[in-house]
Each structure stands twice: as structure tokens, then as C-alpha cells.
Amino acid sequence: MLLNERQMHLFEHWPEPGVDDDKKRGFFDQVRRLNSSYPGGLVSYIQNAKKLLADSKAGKNPYDGFTPSVPSGEVLTFGNDNFVSLEAAGVKEARNAAFVLVAGGLGERLGYKGIKVALPRETTTGKCFLQHYIESILSLQEASCKMVGDGCHTKIPFVIMTSDDTNALTIKLLESNSYFGMEPSQVKILKQEKVACLADNDARLALDPNDKYKIQTKPHGHGDVHSLLYSSGLLEQWKSEERKWVLFFQDTNGLLFNAIPSALGVSATKGYNVNSLAVPRKAKEAIGGITKLTHVDGRTMVINVEYNQLDPLLRATGHPDGDANCETGYSPYPGNINQLILELGPYIEELKKTHGAISEFVNPKYTDSTKTAFKSSTRLECMMQDYPKTLPPSAKVGFTVMDTWLAYAPVKNNPEDAAKVPKGNPYHSATSGEMAIYRANSLILRKAGAQIADPVVDTFNEQEVEVWPRITWSPRWGLTFKDIKEKVRGNSSISQRSALVINGRNIFLEGLLLNGTLIVNAVDEAEVKFTGPVQNKGWTIQHVDYKDTSEKEEIRIRGFKFEKVEQLEVNYTEPGKHSLSA
Ligand SMILES: O=c1ccn([C@@H]2O[C@H](COP(=O)(O)OP(=O)(O)O[C@H]3O[C@H](CO)[C@H](O)[C@H](O)[C@H]3O)[C@@H](O)[C@H]2O)c(=O)[nH]1
Numbered sequence: 001m002l003l004n005e006r007q008m009h010l011f012e013h014w015p016e017p018g019v020d021d022d023k024k025r026g027f028f029d030q031v032r033r034l035n036s037s038y039p040g041g042l043v044s045y046i047q048n049a050k051k052l053l054a055d056s057k058a059g060k061n062p063y064d065g066f067t068p069s070v071p072s073g074e075v076l077t078f079g080n081d082n083f084v085s086l087e088a089a090g091v092k093e094a095r096n097a098a099f100v101l102v103a104g105g106l107g108e109r110l111g112y113k114g115i116k117v118a119l120p121r122e123t124t125t126g127k128c129f130l131q132h133y134i135e136s137i138l139s140l141q142e143a144s145c146k147m148v149g150d151g152c153h154t155k156i157p158f159v160i161m162t163s164d165d166t167n168a169l170t171i172k173l174l175e176s177n178s179y180f181g182m183e184p185s186q187v188k189i190l191k192q193e194k195v196a197c198l199a200d201n202d203a204r205l206a207l208d209p210n211d212k213y214k215i216q217t218k219p220h221g222h223g224d225v226h227s228l229l230y231s232s233g234l235l236e237q238w239k240s241e242e243r244k245w246v247l248f249f250q251d252t253n254g255l256l257f258n259a260i261p262s263a264l265g266v267s268a269t270k271g272y273n274v275n276s277l278a279v280p281r282k283a284k285e286a287i288g289g290i291t292k293l294t295h296v297d298g299r300t301m302v303i304n305v306e307y308n309q310l311d312p313l314l315r316a317t318g319h320p321d322g323d324a325n326c327e328t329g330y331s332p333y334p335g336n337i338n339q340l341i342l343e344l345g346p347y348i349e350e351l352k353k354t355h356g357a358i359s360e361f362v363n364p365k366y367t368d369s370t371k372t373a374f375k376s377s378t379r380l381e382c383m384m385q386d387y388p389k390t391l392p393p394s395a396k397v398g399f400t401v402m403d404t405w406l407a408y409a410p411v412k413n414n415p416e417d418a419a420k421v422p423k424g425n426p427y428h429s430a431t432s433g434e435m436a437i438y439r440a441n442s443l444i445l446r447k448a449g450a451q452i453a454d455p456v457v458d459t460f461n462e463q464e465v466e467v468w469p470r471i472t473w474s475p476r477w478g479l480t481f482k483d484i485k486e487k488v489r490g491n492s493s494i495s496q497r498s499a500l501v502i503n504g505r506n507i508f509l510e511g512l513l514l515n516g517t518l519i520v521n522a523v524d525e526a527e528v529k530f531t532g533p534v535q536n537k538g539w540t541i542q543h544v545d546y547k548d549t550s551e552k553e554e555i556r557i558r559g560f561k562f563e564k565v566e567q568l569e570v571n572y573t574e575p576g577k578h579s580l581s582a
């Protein structure tokens with residue numbers, strides 16, 4: 001097969017039989033793996049590569065014949081009646097959902113040496129992203145089941161896509177923390193394989209520079225999730241369990257679950273086959289733009305145009321300023337945050353046709369303008385949000401826009417690069433990712449009627465951010481706005497220098513006046529009321545320089561740590577009614 005595909009160079013340097021036979025066998029083992037993990041096998045891979053490399057050399061625009069325009073979608077306002085009723089609809093549907101986290105990426109831009117899902121989402125509690133995601137799914141499971149009564153024992157499946165770069169550490173994180181309370185059988189790990197690298201425009205496979213019996217490989221992208229789900233058999237199993245929705249999400253968005261209930265509510269009430277979550281997008285921000293594309297032949301689709309392609313597409317279609325903000329101060333194209341909600345039935349039908357193959361692209365870096373040689377080997381890549389590209393025009397493809405403060409704060413950039421982000425654009429750093437949690441929680445409590453002090457502006461790792469009171473809660477305390485509103489009563493207030501950790505279900509703020517640090521832990525059956533002042537020296541914020549290697553990497557990349565001077569920590573381990581008042 002390789003010889004038919006003109007890959008004889010792979011064997012040219014092979015010595016006679018009897019020499020290096022084990023290594024030669026190892027070579028074929030790898031070929032077998034590469035062949036079986038790509039839809040259509042290596043022959044398809046090589047042929048697809050030849051075509052895409054030829055298009056790239058010819059400078060062919062992948063959007064040739066398409067004109068972009070701004071699509072219309074659902075725009076939600078946090079906390080209004082519509083939002084609250086969509087959240088209720090979403091929680092009800094959640095028991096019919098399955099969650100899929102794509103976590104195979106190395107996070108090269110962040111440069112963190114561990115896996116990103118093990119990073120603290122915030123350092124007030126130190127809980128990592130994976131713990132927060134699992135606790136959020138478990139809370140949804142419980143709340144959703146409650147809505148249908150006693151007969152419901154559903155366990156929401158949770159799939160994590162890993163890669164060789166993240167697999168072992170992800171499993172270790174889960175196992176050493178008892179799956180953060182989830183039943184191990186609820187979690188499925190699907191590991192994506194890398195794909196063969198391409199050495200030239202003829203799609204000759206590249207050999208590993210360190211091992212001539214190995215084909216060099218690189219990641220194929222998050223789009224692999226669709227073929228992996230298809231071949232795993234999980235989709236059919238979910239269908240037989242009468243599940244209806246598959247929700248995809250990424251490794252480091254600590255705000256995501258603020259948006260899940262209402263977005264799922266939109267999918268359910270609008271009957272969307274595909275629903276992408278979006279936020280207002282700043283021009284040139286590194287998130288794709290959701291765009292309506294109309295072809296000269298009349299076809300239209302609503303699709304993510306990736307951030308590096310939006311500017312050239314706009315310039316080529318009569319927008320000389322390219323990717324620019326409009327009078328609102330934002331790009332007119334909503335920003336894709338890659339949280340996708342797919343309706344399971346139509347998803348399975350589509351994958352039966354495609355076997356999960358997703359439209360691919362190639363991005364070679366040429367040595368010069370003749371485009372005959374590459375600076376380094378390249379490979380085909382694919383993105384999970386390109387799934388709708390193959391759908392028929394009858395498919396119901398929509399999107400839901402929410403405020404950035406509520407729904408999106410990823411951790412992607414290292415401190416040095418974050419500091420260079422143009423002023424007014426989001427940093428997408430560990431610093432901004434954590435501060436965004438406090439900001440969102442403060443704004444949510446304000447909307448629920450509490451008085452939350454204004455933020456102060458401070459600079460960490462050369463990034464200017466708003467520092468709000470450090471308020472966090474476990475998902476079982478506040479899954480939806482309605483839950484939170486019911487637990488914030490009376491005239492509660494929280495000062496700027498305060499930190500509040502709520503870890504329990506039935507904790508009520510009824511005129512709490514917090515000026516310091518308060519940590520509350522309570523079992524579900526304990527009902528705890530807080531009234532009156534809580535005052536102590538609290539936790540102060542210390543600046544940390546990212547180059548200071550005496551600090552842990554998790555701390556250095558955010559540029560601050562807490563000095564825990566004084567706090568009030570209360571634990572309620574017994575059922576019953578309790579109150580704490582000064
Ligand atoms: O081979 C891969 C590559 C990435 N990932 C995972 O895919 C997710 C996204 O990866 P990146 O954070 O590197 O993605 P980008 O920032 O390049 O962009 C993506 O996320 C943005 C929002 O965060 C926009 O939505 C954009 O359109 C979308 O392509 C991560 O969870 C990552 O772990 C994999 O699982 N396998």
C-alpha cells in the first residue's frame with residue numbers, strides 16, 4: 001500500500017534482511033496504527049493530503065465562492081425571565097445528555113508542564129478544572145433527576161478525549177482523587193492518535209529525525225473527537241438509553257457551566273440539531289467568528305470561520321478593513337467558544353455517512369514564495385466545530401450568545417504573551433482566568449440582591465485586571481440563577497478585601513456582612529443561615545513574578561498568591577438547622 005502511494009523513500013535506507021528486524025517490525029506496527037485510526041486509512045490520508053497541499057500551493061481560498069454575512073442567533077441576557085426559564089428547561093434536559101471534554105491538547109501557548117485540566121480553576125479553594133467540571137455534571141444530574149421524581153437514577157456519561165501527551169496524567173488525576181466523586185464507570189477515556197507528518201507537496205510521509213524506523217507524527221486536532229466517538233460505539237449505546245444531547249467542551253473555561261443550563265434550554269426549546277455557544281468577539285481575538293456563508297450557487301451555512309481565516313476572507317469579499325470592530329466596539333461576528341450542543345439522533349445519522357471524518361486543512365510553513373519546500377514537516381488538521389460543514393441545508397444549525405463575563409474565560413496564554421495582547425482584548429491567561437471567576441460570581445450575587453463592593457484595578461505579570469471580592473461556591477450551591485436567588489436573602493454585603501467560600505447545598509446568606517475571609521463547609525442535610533457581621537484580617541493578595549522560580553508554576557503563571565492572615569472557617573457535619581450570627 002505504501003509503495004502504491006509512492007512512499008518508497010520510507011524503505012530506501014533499510015539494511016538487508018536480518019539487520020534491525022525488530023525495528024522494522026515496529027515500523028509496521030506503527031503503520032498499522034496510523035492506518036486504523038484514520039477514517040479510510042492511510043491511503044485516504046495521503047490522498048487528502050495531496051489535494052490539500054496542492055490547494056495550499058495554488059493559494060486557493062477555502063471559502064472561494066462564499067460571501068460572509070452576520071448571522072442571527074439567540075442572544076440571552078443573564079438573569080431575566082427568559083434566561084431563568086431556559087435554565088429550568090436545560091436542567092430538565094440534562095439527564096438526557098452526555099458530556100464530552102476534549103483534552104488532548106498540549107497547551108503549547110500556555111507552556112505549562114502538566115495537563116491543563118489539573119490547573120486550579122481559582123486558588124481560593126485550589127480546586128482544579130476537572131474537579132469543577134465533574135462536580136458541575138454531578139449537580140446537573142441530581143437536579144435534573146429531582147425534576148422527574150423518584151424513578152430517575154440516570155448517570156450522565158462523561159467522556160474525556162486525551163492524547164499521548166495528556167492520557168497518563170489525566171487518568172492519574174482521576175484515580176488519585178477517586179474520580180472527584182463520579183462513579184468510575186461513568187467516565188470513559190478515548191485517546192486520540194497522532195497523524196503522520198508530511199515532508200513535501202507530494203505528501204511523502206516524514207521520518208522521525210531521531211529514528212529512521214518511525215514515521216514522524218503530530219496532533220491532528222480536536223476534530224478527532226467525532227470519529228473516536230463514532231468508532232467507540234458510545235453513541236449507539238447512548239441512543240439505546242434514550243439520551244438526546246451530546247455537549248462538547250474544552251479544557252480550561254472556568255465559567256462554562258454558568259452557560260450550560262440555559263444553552264441546553266435553547267437547544268431543547270428551539271429544536272436545534274447543532275447549537276454553538278458564542279460570546280461577543282473583539283476583532284483579532286483568538287476565537288473563531290460565527291459566520292453565515294452564502295455560496296454563489298445559493299447554498300448557505302452558519303459556521304465557525306477560524307480566527308486566522310476571518311481577516312483574509314473579509315478582505316477578499318469587499319471589507320477592506322478585514323477583521324475589525326464595528327460601532328459597538330466588537331466584531332460583528334459572534335465569537336465561537338467551542339462549546340457545542342449536538343442533538344444525538346441527527347448526529348448519529350450524519351456520522352453513519354461520514355464515519356466521523358471532519359473537513360481538514362493543512363498549514364505548511366514554506367521556505368520561500370515558490371512554495372516548493374517546507375521549513376518543517378506539516379500534517380493535516382481538523383477542528384470539532386467544523387462538524388456542521390457536511391450537514392444538509394435542512395439541518396437546524398443555530399447559536400446562542402451570552403455575555404463574556406458570564407460564560408468565557410479560558411487559560412491559554414503564558415504571562416509573556418498575555419502581556420502583549422492589545423489593550424482592551426482579553427488576556428486568556430491564568431491571571432485573567434481566575435479573576436474572571438471572582439468577577440462573574442460577584443456580578444451574579446449582585447444580581448441576586450447582595451451588595452458586592454466594586455473591584456480595584458491591579459497589575460499582575462504586567463496584565464491589568466479587575467480584582468473583585470474572591471467569592472466562590474460549589475456547583476451544588478448555585479447551579480442556576482434561580483437556586484442562587486433563593487439563597488441570597490436580606491441585605492447581605494461583601495467588602496472588596498473579602499473572600500467567601502461556600503461549600504454546601506443549603507447555605508443561606510440572610511444579611512451577612514462580610515469583611516474578611518469566611519469559609520463554610522456543610523453537608524447537604526444541614527441548613528445554615530448567616531446573618532450579621534463577620535470581620536477578620538482575611539487574606540491579602542501578594543504579587544508574584546512569573547520568573548520567580550521559588551514559587552510553584554501554578555502560582556507563577558497567575559502572578560499572585562494569597563497570604564492567609566486570618567479567616568473564619570465553619571464546618572457543619574450534622575443534619576438540621578444551624579445559624580451563625582454575630
Ligand atoms: O489535537 C488536539 C488539539 C486540541 N485539543 C483540545 O481542544 C481544545 C481547544 O484547543 P485550543 O485551546 O488550542 O484551541 P484554540 O485556542 O486554537 O481554538 C479553539 O478554541 C477557541 C475558544 O477557546 C475558539 O472557539 C476557536 O474557534 C477554537 O478552534 C482544548 O481543550 C484542547 O485540549 C485536543 O483535544 N486535541
